[in-house]
Amino acid sequence: MLSEDIPDIVVGRLPIYLRAVTQLANAGKEITSSRELGLYLGISSAQIRKDLSLFGGFGKQGTGYHVETLRRKLQQILHVDEQWPVAIVGAGDLGRALAHYRGFQARGFEVCAVFDSASHKIGQQIDGNERLTIYPMDMLPEVAQAKNIRVAMLAVPAEHAQHVASLIIEAGIRAILNYAPINLIVPEGVHVQYIDPVIELQHMTFYLGNQQP
């Protein structure tokens, strides 16, 4: 099946499967099943089998999935069997916390540049790390090209996010992980994913509010 034909909601579940399978691999498990994965993830085993079948067969009926094979196949499907150089745009509290975060590299991403518009931050090295030098915004096109950056994490205040997103796109970057709590308007062919803790909190208070404390 061509990747354009995979429903986006299925694509969104693949990284969750990869995370779970990686946890199982790290725990030394060799074989798993759609039932085990389903219980673990709170997704029906039928759904998991259906999702994975879109990419060809991974398991044999009755014998389950080989954990390491499934892990590698999912990494290939998501193209994280190689490292993606990533830029952080915005070197405030959040941008710095992202730069410090040690969880990207093992999962396919490497922060290799940080950008900010505040002149007093330019040239600083986060953690004294040369790879985490803070560049001025107007160097984004040049640095993105030099370092082959195709993915950016946008960590600027909401009121600047749309403008800065446009600069990111002008620099040739086609994937933005947006931490600002606004919907971005982007041209076709640009991918945006959102991280907004309030969206997730409100999802839960929908249920909590209907229960006795």
Add this chain to the structure above:
Amino acid sequence: MLSEDIPDIVVGRLPIYLRAVTQLANAGKEITSSRELGLYLGISSAQIRKDLSLFGGFGKQGTGYHVETLRRKLQQILHVDEQWPVAIVGAGDLGRALAHYRGFQARGFEVCAVFDSASHKIGQQIDGNERLTIYPMDMLPEVAQAKNIRVAMLAVPAEHAQHVASLIIEAGIRAILNYAPINLIVPEGVHVQYIDPVIELQHMTFYLGNQQP
């Protein structure tokens, strides 16, 4: 319709509608339509009408939605017309960035306690703010009860997240926003939402990897 009968995937879209409608309200817009919201959010207008119709009528055929009415109604449905006291568990880089974040209060949440297990952090006040005093983990049950905390943000390293989640649940908290990149196993009736940037990045590299740079 009873809230238990609303599909979770619809519940997950309601906060996104609320965020968009709030943006429109802040921009001074008085009337909107499912078509306008749909273009803005990349969701079909039919889907938006269908989702909202589960909660009764919001708009009249042909006249659209009154922005402020829709905003208030969504706030009520999500129970964020009042403030929810929230705990941050884990006072590392991420926990501190969350404590600094100014975007919670206007959207229904107030951070009112921070917890950590490291003895040298206990008693510190983040930003010199008394409400952001760092408490030891063993005070979680007492503080949660005193401050009526029913929601926690979990910002500890992955290897501790499952254990700390259990402590949060033992303290009577039934909603956890988990920032650790692992799937938590929790009892029925406990709500967990996940924030994991790598999941979102991998969602995008699925598409990027299939395109020419």
